[in-house]
Amino acid sequence: MNIIVSALSFTYPSGVEALHGVNLAIAAGEAVAILGENGAGKTTLVKHFNGLLRPTRGTVAVGGWDTREHSVAQMAARAGYVFQNPDDQLFERTVQAEVMFGPHNLGRTAAEAGAAAADALAQVGLAAQSGANPYDLHLSERKLLALAAVLAMHTPVVVLDEPTTGQDARGVARISGIVEALKAEGRTVIAISHDVDFCAEHFDRVVLMAGGLILADGPAADVFARADDLRRADVEPPQLVRLASALGLLGAPLRTEQFVDLLAQARL
């Protein structure tokens, strides 16, 4: 499902102008990472994708639906949003019930919701804890539970807000696998993150934001090679890009094998 953002401006009731005429087109099935310093407008932008925020000026359309004309509950069937803090949503007595909450709201039957919850919990590695109380899980597990709660809704668009924050190596690997699985299913995946290495490895396209504007938008390798824009957005390039630059290698390798190839070519 595609997303079309046209001349989007947004001003908070406090008077803070968070977005200034942003234009962005995300095709169905794309994996896009949105990077930028705190206050760049990343969260404000993605909160327009499910109607949590309505444009002050301009439009946002998700799969042809103008977000101004649909409720958040209606938009929730199209764009799932995984919040950064899982504790802002957990309220059910069991992990299973928590994951079934979204599918129930979307009108799925009990059997469908149960099956979707079981799949989602297996995907995030929490199947064994399905009967536990959500508040008995560790924070990293509660984050995975919040992710499962959105995965079970089977939305064509999935927005992840800082998915790797608070996760250990195993948790990051789990989330990496889920992103790859969503991409393989043809779902549109959008992540806001400060974890550039995670974004470089799993997202083909990077949007760089600063001061409510898009500074750079394109293939990850191209954006991570734009040192001036990265500096303006206060974003460090991924470690492999920095290492390649320090060794004088040409190009912006995003994965280990790309770096090894570049190194091998340089030796030749």
Next chain:
Amino acid sequence: MSAFSLYVDRNSGLNRLNPLTMLALIGFCLVAGLALPGAWAPYAVFLLAILPLAAGGRVLRPFLSAALKIVLPFAVSVTLIQGLFWTGGTPIVHLGPLSLKREGLIFAAQSTGRILAVLGSFLLLALTTRTDALMIALAQHGAPKSLTYIVLATLQIAPRFQAKANTILDAQRARGLEVEGGIGRRVRALIPLTIPLVLGSIVDIEERAIALEARAFSRSGPKTSLLVLRDSHMQRIGRWVLVGGMIAAVILGIVLRR
């Protein structure tokens, strides 16, 4: 995140007063408005003391705006209820089967005047005096420090609570929860909204308590205040004069009512 406060930062004489002097001034307005006899005494205090002070403190506009929003609905409702439904009394205007009674209207005017004096006094204090400065001034004069913290923390936690409630609302709406519509739908939405809010707040309070203890909050002995409060000999005299004025107003009220 700012604390829940009505304080308006203005470069006025009232803003520069020691919080205890301001408290004494407000106390005088409050006591005079309530203790002096006559239906019009609270109005006189409001018009001759509170309003000029609000103008002098350069907060007249926010003062009038807040006061009217609260007092006007009260005044209208108390006038209609007491005026129309006063038992017995002297009818002065007939409205179909009902009539406005003179005694009911006088009672409504008295009640509105008292509300005006009390609310006006507290509003003036809130608009011209920083809560943290007031609490520190009280603590420096013997009030328990834990009380100071409880009052200030409560004021600071209000906007955090509001922001958290909004985030939870967004998180649940993003999972398809309908929060608008009929009463049944709204009631059903309460549990997903209140449980994370209550649990989150308990966790927040516990973390704050630990953070305070980690910074020696409960250590006995003298503590350094980072906020230096101005005071002067004249202000100290002024405070005693105002306390004397309060006592005089109470005595005058008792004497004149006999």
